[in-house]
Amino acid sequence: xxxxxxxxxxxxxxxxxxxxxxxxxxxxxxxxxxxxxxxxxxxxxxxxxxxxxxxxxxxxxxxxxxxxxxxxxxxxxxxxxxxxxxxxxxxxxxxxxxxxxxxxxxxxxxxxxxxxxxxxxxxxxxxxxxxxxxxxxxxxxxxxxxxxxxxxxxxxxxxxxxxxxxxxxxxxxxxxxxxxxxxxxxxxxxxxxxxxxxxxxxxxxxxxxxxxxxxxxxxxxxxxxxxxxxxxxxxxxxxxxxxxxxxxxxxxxxxxxxxxxxxxxxxxxxxxxxxxxxxxxxxxxxxxxxxxxxxxxxxxxxxxxxxxxxxxxxxxxxxxxxxxxxxxxxxxxxxxxxxxxxxxxxxxxxxxxxxxxxxxxxxxxxxxxxxxxxxxxxxxxxxxxxxxxxxxxxxxxxxxxxxxxxxxxxxxxxxxxxxxxxxxxxxxxxxxxxxxxxxxxxxxxxxxxxxxxxxxxxxxxxxxxxxxxxxxxxxxxxxxxxxxxxxxxxxxxxxxxxxxxxxxxxxxxxxxxxxxxxxxxxxxxxxxxxxxxxxxxx
Amino acid sequence: xxxxxxxxxxxxxxxxxxxxxxxxxxxxxxxxxxxxxxxxxxxxxxxxxxxxxxxxxxxxxxxxxxxxxxxxxxxxxxxxxxxxxxxxxxxxxxxxxxxxxxxxxxxxxxxxxxxxxxxxxxxxxxxxxxxxxxxxxxxxxx
Numbered sequence: 192x193x194x195x196x197x198x199x200x201x202x203x204x205x206x207x208x209x210x211x212x213x214x215x216x217x218x219x220x221x222x223x224x225x226x227x228x229x230x231x232x233x234x235x236x237x238x239x240x241x242x243x244x245x246x247x248x249x250x251x252x253x254x255x256x257x258x259x260x261x262x263x264x265x266x267x268x269x270x271x272x273x274x275x276x277x278x279x280x281x282x283x284x285x286x287x288x289x290x291x292x293x294x295x296x297x298x299x300x301x302x303x304x305x306x307x308x309x310x311x312x313x314x315x316x317x318x319x320x321x322x323x324x325x326x327x328x329x330x331x332x333x334x335x336x337x338x339x340x341x342x343x344x345x346x347x348x349x350x351x352x353x354x355x356x357x358x359x360x361x362x363x364x365x366x367x368x369x370x371x372x373x374x375x376x377x378x379x380x381x382x383x384x385x386x387x388x389x390x391x392x393x394x395x396x397x398x399x400x401x402x403x404x405x406x407x408x409x410x411x412x413x414x415x416x417x418x419x420x421x422x423x424x425x426x427x428x429x430x431x432x433x434x435x436x437x438x439x440x441x442x443x444x445x446x447x448x449x450x451x452x453x454x455x456x457x458x459x460x461x462x463x464x465x466x467x468x469x470x471x472x473x474x475x476x477x478x479x480x481x482x483x484x485x486x487x488x489x490x491x492x493x494x495x496x497x498x499x500x501x502x503x504x505x506x507x508x509x510x511x512x513x514x515x516x517x518x519x520x521x522x523x524x525x526x527x528x529x530x531x532x533x534x535x536x537x538x539x540x541x542x543x544x545x546x547x548x549x550x551x552x553x554x555x556x557x558x559x560x561x562x563x564x565x566x567x568x569x570x571x572x573x574x575x576x577x578x579x580x581x582x583x584x585x586x587x588x589x590x591x592x593x594x595x596x597x598x599x600x601x602x603x604x605x606x607x608x609x610x611x612x613x614x615x616x617x618x619x620x621x622x623x624x625x626x627x628x629x630x631x632x633x634x635x636x637x638x639x640x641x642x643x644x645x646x647x648x649x650x651x652x653x654x655x656x657x658x659x660x661x662x663x664x665x666x667x668x669x670x671x672x673x674x675x676x677x678x679x680x681x682x683x684x685x686x687x688x689x690x691x692x693x694x695x696x697x698x699x700x701x702x703x704x705x706x707x708x709x710x711x712x713x714x715x716x717x718x719x720x721x722x723x724x725x726x727x728x729x
Numbered sequence: 730x731x732x733x734x735x736x737x738x739x740x741x742x743x744x745x746x747x748x749x750x751x752x753x754x755x756x757x758x759x760x761x762x763x764x765x766x767x768x769x770x771x772x773x774x775x776x777x778x779x780x781x782x783x784x785x786x787x788x789x790x791x792x793x794x795x796x797x798x799x800x801x802x803x804x805x806x807x808x809x810x811x812x813x814x815x816x817x818x819x820x821x822x823x824x825x826x827x828x829x830x831x832x833x834x835x836x837x838x839x840x841x842x843x844x845x846x847x848x849x850x851x852x853x854x855x856x857x858x859x860x861x862x863x864x865x866x867x868x869x870x871x
Contacts, residue, residue, distance in 0.1 A: 489813065489815060492812070492813075492814060493783060493811075493812040493813055494812075496812035496814070496832075496833050496834055497739055497742070497812045497833060498741075499833070499834040500739070500742050500745075500812065500833040500834035500835065501739070501741035501742050501745055502834075503834040503835075503836070504742070504745040504746075504749070504834065504835070504837055505741075505745055507836065507837040507838070508745065508748060508749055508752075508837060511837070513748060513749060513752045514748075532834070536834060540814075543814070
C-alpha cells in the first residue's frame with residue numbers, strides 16, 4: 192500500500208514540476224514581451240505628448256518667461272502633470288543654447304534664473320534642436336549629475352526617452368525647440384501588475400496541473416490497487432476470485448491475463464485435490480490390503496501350527512513310550528520327525544517375523560545390554576545345534592561397555608549371520624565371530640572361510656527369498672530370509688550391515704551398535720531429560 | 730485325581746491331550762467347542778481348563794469371559810493353548826484372566842510342567858514354566 196501511495200505522490204510531483212517549468216518559461220517570455228510592449232506604448236505616448244506640448248510650452252515661454260514668470264511656471268507644471276512619465280523639460284533656441292530647464296522651477300521660485308543659458312547642448316541634442324522635425328532617442332540618465340546637464344529628475348543609470356520637438360511659428364520661423372525627458376515610471380507599475388497576473392495565472396495552472404495529476408494517477412493507481420487486491424486474494428488461497436477490471440487499456444489486459452492464470456491455477460489445484468483424493472482412497476485400500484495381508488499371515492501361521500501340534504505332540508508321546516515300548520531305530524526316527532517339525536516351525540516363525548518387521552509393525556524394546564553375553568549365547572546355541580566338525584570361534588574384546596539396542600532382536604541378527612555363515616562354509620573351516628569396540632560404538636563381525644559371494648550378487652543378498660543361484664536352495668536349504676530379517680532389524684536401529692567378500696575365500700558381515708553411554712548421552716543432549724528417561728525405561 | 734477340561738475343536742489335538750494327561754495321572758474331560766466347554770466346566774467344575782482360542786460355536790475369548798463371569802467357575806485356572814502366536818494375543822489372554830498362554834505346537838513335557846505348576850497346592854505366583862518364545866534354545870535349526 193505504501194508503494195502505491197508513493198506512486199501517486201510521484202505522479203503529482205512530476206506533473207507539477209513539468210507544469211511549473213512550462214509556466215516559468217511562458218511567464219518569462221510574457222514578461223519580456225509585455226515590457227517591450229509597454230515601453231513602446233510609453234514612447235508613442237511620449238511622442239504624441241511632445242508634439243502637442245511643444246507649441247503651448249514655446250508660446251508660454253515666449254509670452255510669459257520674462258514678463259510673468261509665475262504664470263509660465265504654472266503652465267509648465269500643469270503641462271508636466273499631464274504625463275506622469277515626464278521627468279524633465281528643456282527649451283533650447285535653434286543655436287543650441289538652453290533657454291529654460293524645469294530644474295529652475297525648483298530652485299528659482301519667483302524670478303527666472305538664466306545661469307544655465309550659457310551651457311551648450313551636447314552634439315546629439317544640438318543637432319536635434321536645430322532640426323525642423325521631431326527627433327527622439329533612448330538614453331540613460333548620467334551616473335552623476337554633471338554641471339552641463341542640469342539636475343536630472345531621473346535616477347542615475349535609469350533609461351530615459353528623449354523627445355525633441357521644434358516649435359515652428361505660423362509664418363515658418365523656427366525659434367525654439369523643446370526637449371522632453373521621459374522616464375519609464377508607469378512601465379514599472381505596469382510590469383509589476385503584469386508580473387502579479389503571471390504569478391496568479393501560474394499558481395492557478397499549477398493547481399490545475401496537480402489536480403489533473405491526481406486524477407490521472409488515481410486512474411492508474413486504482414487499477415493497480417484492484418490488481419494488487421486480486422493477487423492478494425490469490426495468495427490467500429481464494430482461487431475462485433477474479434479481478435473485476437475492464438479499463439480497456441493495459442491494466443485491463445493485465446487483469447484478464449491474471450484472471451486466466453488464476454483460472455488455470457484453480458483448475459490445477461482442483462485436479463490435484465481430486466488426484467489427492469484418489470490417492471488417499473488408494474492408500475486406504477492399500478492399508479486395508481495390508482491389514483488383510485497381516486491377518487492372512489496370522490491365519491496362515493495358525494493353520495500351519497495346528498497340524499504341527501498334533502504331529503509334534505504324538506511323536507513326543509510315542510517317544511516317551513506313552514503308546515507302548517519304543518525300540519532304538521524307532522527312537523531315531525522320532526528324532527528325525529521332531530527335528531524336521533521344529534525346522535518347519537522355525538520357518539513359519541521367520542516368515543511371520545519378517546512380515547512384521549517389513550510392515551514396520553515391530554517396536555524395538557531398546558535398552559542398554561551386554562553385547563558380549565548375547566553373542567556368547569547365540570554362538571553357544573548354534574554350536575549345540577550345528578553340524579559336526581563346526582569350527583565356530585568367538586572373540587570378545589575385554590571390558591566392553593553395554594550397548595544400546597533391542598537385545599532380543601540383536602540376538603536374532605547375530606544368529607542369522609552366524610547360521611548363514613555355517614550354511615555356506617564347508618565343515619572344518621573356521622567361522623569367527625568378533626565383538627569389539629570401535630570408538631563410541633561396538634562392532635560385531637562374522638567372518639567365514641566359505642564359498643564367498645560374487646560381486647554382482649552382493650547387493651541382492653539382503654533381498655528376501657534371494658539365493659545367489661537357483662541351485663543353492665536345494666544345496667543349502669533355507670528360505671533366504673535370514674539376511675533380510677537381519678537387515679530389517681538393523682534398519683530399525685538406524686544401522687546397516689557391511690559385507691566384504693571374495694569368492695572362494697570367504698565373507699565378512701559386520702555391523703555396529705552405539706555404546707549405551709554415548710547413545711543415552713546423545714539422547715539426553717538432544718531431548719528433554721524426562722523424555723530420554725522415559726524412553727530408556729520403555 | 731485332578732480334573733482337567735480340554736476345550737479344543739481340533740480333534741487330533743484334543744485326543745493327544747487326553748492321552749497324555751490320562752497317562753500322567755490326570756482325569757481329562759474333552760469339549761470340542763466353547764459352548765460345550767462352558768457347559769462342561771459349569772457341570773463338572775474341573776481343577777484346570779486348557780482352552781483353545783480359534784473355535785467354532787463360541788471362541789476361546791468368549792468362553793474365557795463367561796467362565797470368569799460365573800461365580801462357580803471364576804476361580805478355576807485357565808491356561809490358553811493356541812496356535813495364535815501374536816504377542817498381542819498373549820497379552821490379551823493374561824488380561825482376560827488366564828494364568829498362562831501356551832502357543833501351539835507345544836512340547837508335551839513343557840505343557841505338563843505348566844499344568845503341574847498351576848495345579849500345585851497353594852501355588853505360589855510361579856513364573857511361567859517356559860519361555861514365551863516357542864523356538865527351543867538348544868536347537869540349531871539348520
